[in-house]
Amino acid sequence: MSTDSSSDRPxxxxxxxxxDGVARQRPAYTESQVIMTTVKVVVPFVLTYGLYMMFHxxxxxxxxxxxxxxxxxxIIMIAFAFGIDATRIWVSNTILVGLATVGVLIFGGLALAxxxxxGAFLDYSELLxxxxxxELPANEWAKxxxxxxxxxxxxxxxxxxxxxxxxxxxSGYDPEADSGHTAEVRADD
Amino acid sequence: xTMITPLxxxxxxxxxxxxIMTALFRDVLASIVIFxxxxxxxxxxxxxxxxxxVGLTEAAIGAGIxxxxxxxxxxxxxxxxxxxxxxxxxWPAAGVCGLFALVLGATMFAFPAVGDPNAPAMTxxxxxxxxxxxxxxxxxxxxxxxxxLAAYRGFDTFGEAVVVFAAGVASLIVLGREVFA
Numbered sequence: 001m002s003t004d005s006s007s008d009r010p011x012x013x014x015x016x017x018x019x020d021g022v023a024r025q026r027p028a029y030t031e032s033q034v035i036m037t038t039v040k041v042v043v044p045f046v047l048t049y050g051l052y053m054m055f056h057x058x059x060x061x062x063x064x065x066x067x068x069x070x071x072x073x074x075i076i077m078i079a080f081a082f083g084i085d086a087t088r089i090w091v092s093n094t095i096l097v098g099l100a101t102v103g104v105l106i107f108g109g110l111a112l113a114x115x116x117x118x119g120a121f122l123d124y125s126e127l128l129x130x131x132x133x134x135e136l137p138a139n140e141w142a143k144x145x146x147x148x149x150x151x152x153x154x155x156x157x158x159x160x161x162x163x164x165x166x167x168x169x170x171s172g173y174d175p176e177a178d179s180g181h182t183a184e185v186r187a188d189d
Numbered sequence: 190x191t192m193i194t195p196l197x198x199x200x201x202x203x204x205x206x207x208x209i210m211t212a213l214f215r216d217v218l219a220s221i222v223i224f225x226x227x228x229x230x231x232x233x234x235x236x237x238x239x240x241x242x243v244g245l246t247e248a249a250i251g252a253g254i255x256x257x258x259x260x261x262x263x264x265x266x267x268x269x270x271x272x273x274x275x276x277x278x279x280w281p282a283a284g285v286c287g288l289f290a291l292v293l294g295a296t297m298f299a300f301p302a303v304g305d306p307n308a309p310a311m312t313x314x315x316x317x318x319x320x321x322x323x324x325x326x327x328x329x330x331x332x333x334x335x336x337x338l339a340a341y342r343g344f345d346t347f348g349e350a351v352v353v354f355a356a357g358v359a360s361l362i363v364l365g366r367e368v369f370a
Contacts, residue, residue, distance in 0.1 A: 139329035161357035
């Protein structure tokens, strides 16, 4: 599975496939000290950069689409290093689908709320009604509205869907049994 | 303005070679790895032309996530073994592609130079000039790209976000996975 590390490993496994004469699936997870150590060192920085990109997209290049992809790649790296099945149990499918759904709800909710207040779709000037709570000029409210849909909307959707696609592809389509059990057994030998 | 710097030339050659190699390699794994290098080169090209937002997206999605998803796909399926390294070139198809590239290339001379301040896209008072002059006063964000994406063209962005969401849900249903499992 960890095809990103050494160039000779896939060939070796391919040869084993050939000598068997059976198109058997490769072991789902091979423990590698190099990958685990690298991921442990790199992940905090990637996560920080992803969050920075999300929260700072209004003032610098980047934005929540890229930031969300980076945050998703953190989980994907962890899955590569410590086993996809173990990570899938840790980050359950429910959380990922929930993340994406909440993102759509926040984005759509804010957009529809401005319509309900009498403005247009995503009409941030309607947020001036919140001046009853905090006094801010119009462009500040627009900024906070944009931050809301960027961080609470797009980042949640992108991160949730990308992680979900990764785990979906990893588990693949098998209608009867989950492949996680056989993979665990094979990783032991 | 028409001078091509050595850095640009290197990038172009790199992107071109990796693109051709992606098509020529017979081994799927080799193709995927070279394709990732191609995406990374393209990301640097975008950044070089002052489009860091596009460059970041290309690096994160094109070079990163897409490569991982493609690698996962060959890990889950079988990778056929080939004796020859390169695909045989289909010369008629290559000829048609070359002609197409020539036709496209012939239109290149009609484009304004890169970064030309008098280019129509830069001088349009209703679009680019309006955004550059008013984005900060109206939306309070320094990155005009974000202002366009999240405020002026917010409805389009909502559509894009929902398309991503729908694609995720569709794959979930097609692969027959339960959500609450």
